[in-house]
Amino acid sequence: MEILQVIMQVLLGITSLLLTLLILLHKGRGGGVSDMFGGGMSSTLGSSGVAERNLNRITIILGLIWITCIVILGLITKFQGA
Incomplete structure (x- = not known):
């Protein structure tokens, strides 16, 4: 059981870092905190629609893995x- 716990903790750490990086890669929607750090500037070098959709899918999948790791570690x- 301790091996599973260590594996889950490592997986949780990796997914936490990847989620942070992927969330920072998302394009700002304007308004809010993203404008404060220069995210409100429009540029033609932004990602295409397909790349943005793929980034969303990867972020959602990693988020589900992250939540699953937390639930398993809690159990x-x-x-x-006992």
């Missing part, structure tokens, strides 16, 4: 003392 912690 391991809960039943480890």
Whole structure:
């Protein structure tokens, strides 16, 4: 059970870093905090529609993996003392 816990912790760390990077790669929608850091500037060098959709899909899949890791780690912690 400890091996599974270590694997889940490593996977959680990796997915956390990847999620952070992928979220920062998303194009700002205007308004809010993204304008404060220069995200409101429009540029023609932005990603295409297909790339943005793929980025959204990858982000959602990684988010689901991240949530699954948290639930599994919670269950391991809960039943480890029993």
